[in-house]
Amino acid sequence: MPPKKRRARAAIRRPKARPVARRKRDWYRSGYDSGFETGTRLGCESFGSLFEGTSIIIPTYNQLAYLKSCIESIVDRTDLPYEIIVVDNGSTDGTAAFLQSLSGQIRYRILDSNRGFAGATNTGLMMAKGQTLLLLNNDTIVTDHWLDNLLTCLNSDPRIGMVGPVTNYISGSQQIEVPYANVEEMPEFAREFNRVDSAKWHLTDRLTGFCLLFRRELLERTGYLDEGYAIGNFEDDDYNVRVRLQGRMLVIARDTFIHHFGSVSIKALGSELEAVNRNNSSFFSEKWGNPHELIEQANALLRRDAQARAAAAPPGEPDSPDPSSPPLPSESAFFPQGVAVRGVREQIYWVESGQRRPVVGALSFPCARLSQVDLLRWPIGEPIGAQEAELRWRGLHAGDGIGPMNGSAISPDGQLYMVEQGVKRRLATRAAAEFWGLQYRVHLTPTAEEWGALPEGLPIIAPARVSANL
Structure with a gap:
């Protein structure tokens, strides 16, 4: 056979087939990736x-x-x-x-x-x-x-x-x-x-x-x-x-x-x-x-409030509150108002009147970190500027019930309290005050007469410490 033809024939070769093991690995990887993507998508769709x-x-x-x-x-x-x-x-x-x-x-x-x-x-x-x-x-x-x-x-x-x-x-x-x-x-x-x-x-x-x-x-x-x-x-x-x-x-x-x-x-x-x-x-x-004393106080206040609502209800009202079965609050009822908080994200909120208001700007006072479950119990309100939040924190804002009679105080028997919008609330311990940064709030010195006139509210406790990540 002439040399030229031999070279032409040698050039016409079929591509080598990939080894079977490699093809199986490719199929497995393709199927795995497809399954993972499908599982991720379905998981995201069903989340919650x-x-x-x-x-x-x-x-x-x-x-x-x-x-x-x-x-x-x-x-x-x-x-x-x-x-x-x-x-x-x-x-x-x-x-x-x-x-x-x-x-x-x-x-x-x-x-x-x-x-x-x-x-x-x-x-x-x-x-x-x-x-x-x-x-x-x-x-x-x-x-x-x-x-x-x-x-x-x-x-x-x-x-x-x-x-x-x-x-x-x-x-x-x-x-x-x-x-x-x-x-x-x-x-x-x-x-x-x-x-x-x-x-x-x-x-x-x-x-x-x-x-x-x-x-x-x-x-x-x-x-x-x-x-x-x-x-x-x-x-x-x-x-x-x-x-x-x-x-x-x-x-x-x-x-x-x-x-x-x-x-x-x-x-x-x-x-x-x-x-x-x-x-x-x-x-x-x-x-x-003393947790037992704290529980007795809180439960007595819940019964008191239920009785007050029952007394204020119109006579014969079918849905009047039952004093023996007071409405049950969430743990947020035992958190203070007039504080700054944040969850897992960087956004800081000002908590006041049962709402959390996004703070615009940087704050100089302490911010408490909460779990998302704790944070989301408060409905979100209108944004508030950092300067306005600072004034309210320091008791220098007279509007909306935030004024000089809001801050920390010591009761006549030596207990640490917070006064919020004319209601005195006992702090469970000094650790609770430190968690919320309440020891930095303005210190009030009401007279014995002023102190006795203030109604008692639910005590203030420290929330649970929870890792930010799942």
Whole structure:
């Protein structure tokens, strides 16, 4: 064959086929990207949509075997609509791999570090889609009819804020004696025990956080758990106080039992546990002082206001307020007016007369940071200039009821108060004053006669500290 033809033939070659493995990788990547884009779009479209069921939120840290048992018990023994949300506090025992292996059966979030019980729970609450919310320890095993019974109790009265079951191991009055010697015998006992009986629903001053059920409405009115309680302990006591301040009831459903192995995550701290408890106890005392006295005062004021409204209602009015069942406020009723606040964004608001007004310009006085749930309870009002907000803060503006009789004051018995538009409001503690920056407000020195003439308003408390990010 002539050389020229050989060269021409050699030039006519078919392109090499890509290896099969590479083509499969390309197909996989294309399908993955398409699925991810579709999932993201559907997630954005459904964001904020809720379902008529219960979000079960389980914070966890390095207790994989307990977590697996807990999830299995929920799946086996829960017939009502629910979703499971697990928030992992940076475990190192394979928890993350386990959650990822469940292929969408549960929702989860894996945190980079240990944000404690409150931080992980708040993350779960932000993710939750249910109309009712349930906080559950990872070292629990739920039982037949557990959720049905708790919901029956919760829904029996709109004034009930939170409900909890009884168990074999917990601090306080939710612990009961049990006849079983090992966990294998527990389901049979619980099956007989869990029979709905309203006579076994008992009011209490305290519910422990191993299993807490409440409505979404309570979250919107009360907000998130306080992350000032590091690692764990006392955040449930704090939430109890905040719920009871609003006049809501706490109920132990003594017709409902679940098994609790007993604080396995917090006990794993070992020698650090004592320091954690000491610090959290100190934080609780600094925030609340005497919480029982505060609750009694607030509830008495709510009853007083309800009686005043009932007395002012026209005779025979069918919708006259019932003094025995006062309207229940949100936690914002215990926040001060005439303060600057901001949420997760940089925009600062001036809070006054039940509204938040966007501030235009820079402020020189303190601004309190709130969660979005807390911030959004106030409807938005007209913008206000920074200079005008400064005048109102310093009590130099005479209009709209903001004037010289607005500021801090010490009562004759030595309590710290704020006077707002002619109403005196006790500050729960000095920590509450410092959070809002109220110690910098103008100091009033009313006479004994002027002080006695001022009506008493709801006390002022510090809000929960919440991380800005989901």
